[in-house]
Amino acid sequence: MLLLALDTATPAVTVALHNGARVLAARDQVDARRHGELLLPAVDGTLADAGRTLHDVTHLVVGVGPGPYTGLRVGLATAAAFSAALGIPVHGLCTLDGIAYAAGLAGVKGPFTAATDARRKEVYWARYADARTRTGEPAVDRPADIAAQVAGVPAVGAGAALYADTFTGLLPGAPQHASAAALAALAAARLADGEPFLPPLPLYLRRPDAKVPAGYKAVTPPPEPRPEPRAGGR
Known part of the structure; x- marks a missing residue:
């Protein structure tokens, strides 16, 4: 292989x-x-x-x-x-599973959380029982909204480092990216x-930043309708 x-x-x-x-x-x-x-x-x-x-x-x-x-x-x-x-x-x-596994290779023991920067003052995060066992689905949240869930829990990842006042169990030297x-x-x-994998499809968790502007107007005018043929004509 x-x-x-x-x-x-x-x-x-x-x-x-x-x-x-x-x-x-x-x-x-x-x-x-x-x-x-x-x-x-x-x-x-x-x-x-x-x-x-x-x-x-x-x-x-x-x-x-x-x-x-x-x-x-x-x-x-x-x-x-x-x-x-x-x-x-x-x-x-x-x-996030890859980051958690890297943490395990670096000697981090579970349970812990892994978090990355989701921008918009949010994080992508998930909980792990150990480096290979995620205990729930990944989520995207504002750090303040999950403070009670992650405070004091060992944490790895750039999202945890960025919001260390929320992820108070941040482990120095742990993998970030x-x-x-x-x-x-x-x-x-x-x-x-013989364990299953995810399909190779993007896990966004939210809509993309790019949006069609409100009041958008098409630049090219629609084609003019063709005249109906006359009965009996060629």
Whole structure:
């Protein structure tokens, strides 16, 4: 097995290659504005670092979010394109699950919460019994609205760090952004155990920021109706 993992649901553009036993190569760069520009070079670099080519890959895994609309779609569209071109499966994993698994690899014990920045003064977050066991569905909330639920609970992720006055159990040095190396290791473990994956579809949790303006008017006028043909005419 040669598994290529990628995630663009957080400010990190992250790619990793895993052979089922260990990570062979990985590249990570944090830049929330350049997902589309950085992802393919990161894929090429990761494959080159491992001495492999894209045609050697047998499985794909992609973080499905939750995450901001534009960045999230970069990774999902790229994974879908690779899957179609290579004829290999693509598996979806919750990005928060990848962060939680990375926390476990870093020695964090459960229970804990994982949270990322959702912008608009909100966070995407979920609870975990341990690094592989999420205890509920991911949610998007204002930190003040969940303060009673997360206060004092160990917490990881950039969302928890951004609102440390709410996530008072923030663990210093814990993972903040998505890590494709952790995502790949989690996917390899799930494949070995026969566990299910999510479909490779975006987990937005809310509507995109872009909206059609109120009072929008079409620029091109509708075509004029054609005259009805006369009876008996040609």
